[in-house]
Amino acid sequence: MKFYKDHYDVIVIGGALAGLSSALMLADKGLDVLVLERHNLPGGIATSFVRGGIEIEAALHEMMSIGPKENRLKVGKFLDDMGVDIDWLPVPECYHASLPGLEVTLHPGFERFAEEVDTMVPGTYDQVLKLLKLCDTVFNSVNELSIHPMSKAKMLLKHEAFVKTAGYTTKEVIDSFHLPQKAVDLLSPYWIYVGSGFSDLPFTIYAVLMADYVGYGSMIPRKLSHEMSLKMAERAEEMGVQIEYRQHVDKILVKDGKAYGVRTARGDEIYSDYVISSAYPNTVYTRMIEPISEVPEKATKMVNGRRISLTAFSVILILDRPAQELNIKDYSIFRSDTMDTDLLYENLAGLGPYRYLTCICHNYGNPGVTPEGTCSFSVTVLPRVDGWKEVKAEDYDRVKHQVARQVIDDMSAYFGVNLLDHVLEAVIETPMTVARYTGAWNGCIYGYAHTMEDHIVARLQTAEEEKFIEGLEFAGAHAISGDGMGPAVTNGRKAAKNVLDHMAEKEAAK
Numbered sequence: 196m197k198f199y200k201d202h203y204d205v206i207v208i209g210g211a212l213a214g215l216s217s218a219l220m221l222a223d224k225g226l227d228v229l230v231l232e233r234h235n236l237p238g239g240i241a242t243s244f245v246r247g248g249i250e251i252e253a254a255l256h257e258m259m260s261i262g263p264k265e266n267r268l269k270v271g272k273f274l275d276d277m278g279v280d281i282d283w284l285p286v287p288e289c290y291h292a293s294l295p296g297l298e299v300t301l302h303p304g305f306e307r308f309a310e311e312v313d314t315m316v317p318g319t320y321d322q323v324l325k326l327l328k329l330c331d332t333v334f335n336s337v338n339e340l341s342i343h344p345m346s347k348a349k350m351l352l353k354h355e356a357f358v359k360t361a362g363y364t365t366k367e368v369i370d371s372f373h374l375p376q377k378a379v380d381l382l383s384p385y386w387i388y389v390g391s392g393f394s395d396l397p398f399t400i401y402a403v404l405m406a407d408y409v410g411y412g413s414m415i416p417r418k419l420s421h422e423m424s425l426k427m428a429e430r431a432e433e434m435g436v437q438i439e440y441r442q443h444v445d446k447i448l449v450k451d452g453k454a455y456g457v458r459t460a461r462g463d464e465i466y467s468d469y470v471i472s473s474a475y476p477n478t479v480y481t482r483m484i485e486p487i488s489e490v491p492e493k494a495t496k497m498v499n500g501r502r503i504s505l506t507a508f509s510v511i512l513i514l515d516r517p518a519q520e521l522n523i524k525d526y527s528i529f530r531s532d533t534m535d536t537d538l539l540y541e542n543l544a545g546l547g548p549y550r551y552l553t554c555i556c557h558n559y560g561n562p563g564v565t566p567e568g569t570c571s572f573s574v575t576v577l578p579r580v581d582g583w584k585e586v587k588a589e590d591y592d593r594v595k596h597q598v599a600r601q602v603i604d605d606m607s608a609y610f611g612v613n614l615l616d617h618v619l620e621a622v623i624e625t626p627m628t629v630a631r632y633t634g635a636w637n638g639c640i641y642g643y644a645h646t647m648e649d650h651i652v653a654r655l656q657t658a659e660e661e662k663f664i665e666g667l668e669f670a671g672a673h674a675i676s677g678d679g680m681g682p683a684v685t686n687g688r689k690a691a692k693n694v695l696d697h698m699a700e701k702e703a704a705k
């Protein structure tokens with residue numbers, strides 16, 4: 196039997212969340228889909244590993260856009276609709292903010308969140324709630340417009356708040372609420388999940404982030420993020436998708452401006468009408484298109500012009516005591532000595548000491564995640580790629596341990612417990628780990644930065660012009676919805692929709 200068919204409707208490069216979402220949606224419409232994944236497992240960053248007999252989450256802190264069973268948000272609904280049955284657990288809180296003069300745990304629900312901010316900064320309830328409700332209105336508009344695009348005039352009538360705030364930075368909109376600085380600080384910690392300082396972050400992005408996480412809360416899969424990718428892959432295969440592991444796609448074959456297949460590192464040439472790539476456009480347009488002369492100048496300009504967002508540095512510890520005994524009291528802690536996000540963004544350009552730390556103790560969301568009497572605790576920094584890409588091979592080990600030591604020492608001082616005295620297992624993930632494991636450009640996990648110059652609204656409008664090669668679509672954190680695991684699913688769906696729309700147009704033109 197031949198390994199590959201003579202022809203597929205669609206070849207998907209990468210069997211992680213984005214690629215598998217594309218495959219599920221296309222298979223659901225009856226298309227013949229091949230997924231090629233270079234690892235021996237699905238998932239990309241949505242994975243786990245085993246140390247000392249304990250399965251450890253590699254990345255996921257929290258998933259957005261899932262929602263409770265009776266009121267699913269878009270990602271949760273898509274997975275349900277596709278028959279991907281995940282055992283979701285609600286994350287018990289938004290975050291514990293450990294900021295200058297502030298120690299407070301804030302919980303999901305707009306009213307509850309506003310009340311908790313008001314407890315710390317009295318007299319702010321109404322304005323905080325008003326801001327959160329504005330975020331929610333913008334969030335609902337973005338969700339609707341991403342499915343049903345409309346003219347500007349119609350948009351102004353139906354989505355006034357979205358249109359009116361779209362041209363402003365997060366800082367400008369928040370400033371217009373005249374809140375005391377401490378209240379603003381408490382409304383800021385999630386900024387790191389989108390990774391631009393508030394002076395350059397479009398309010399639209401902040402609004403979506405806040406409405407989704409604060410309004411509806413986040414979720415985690417009981418069997419870690421790998422539960423998502425494994426079940427998606429399993430379901431895709433049930434639906435007839437062919438998934439082949441350990442198949443690195445080396446080249447995307449293009450002729451006369453149209454993609455017609457791929458070549459793997461083992462030399463197989465496989466043909467299809469469409470190719471969906473989880474590999475970054477930067478990798479595709481500089482190394483993967485064959486022949487390279489098929490890369491239009493505009494594509495090179497686009498990838499050179501776009502700012503790559505953040506990468507990740509994470510220390511994951513399995514500790515020999517239950518969390519409470521180590522003074523770890525929350526699922527999620529954001530800790531910093533300032534909440535000036537522009538300053539923090541600058542700090543992330545270097546190699547530390549880092550000022551903004553994101554910590555997770557999974558046991559509070561998923562009590563059985565480690566054996567009784569132990570807990571898992573991770574500290575993550577999301578640095579810019581700038582500093583880490585300059586680290587020389589001979590310095591790598593030293594820099595990696597130096598940064599790990601700094602973040603663990605900081606959190607040990609905060610808890611008043613030397614965490615290093617309690618380590619059963621320790622794993623350090625760096626931007627290089629991400630780059631090597633997933634092939635992500637410079638180890639970036641969030642795709643292209645959301646900035647005022649490269650605004651999501653503008654990106655939506657130029658999306659068609661950025662289709663440089665017919666039949667080639669992109670799915671991943673680097674596609675339009677950007678950042679994170681939830682958006683990766685949305686991006687995968689969007690790439691599949693583009694393929695389906697293109698097919699329908701071709702059919703109609705016959």
Ligand SMILES: Cc1cc2nc3c(=O)[nH]c(=O)nc-3n(C[C@H](O)[C@H](O)[C@H](O)COP(=O)(O)OP(=O)(O)OC[C@H]3O[C@@H](n4cnc5c(N)ncnc54)[C@H](O)[C@@H]3O)c2cc1C
Nearest residue numbers: 209211212213233239240254256257444633671672679680
């Ligand atoms: C430490 C850390 C913490 C994070 N925390 C969160 C969080 O709490 N919430 C959240 O939403 N997001 C989080 N993220 C970000 C999130 O994991 C990513 O944005 C998301 O998983 C990206 O998914 P993806 O499908 O786009 O790509 P990836 O997971 O990068 O997968 C790309 C896939 O394509 C494959 N591939 C690439 N090139 C080729 C090729 N040429 N041939 C064959 N296969 C190829 C790779 O092997 C990989 O499987 C975190 C990331 C890290 C590192």
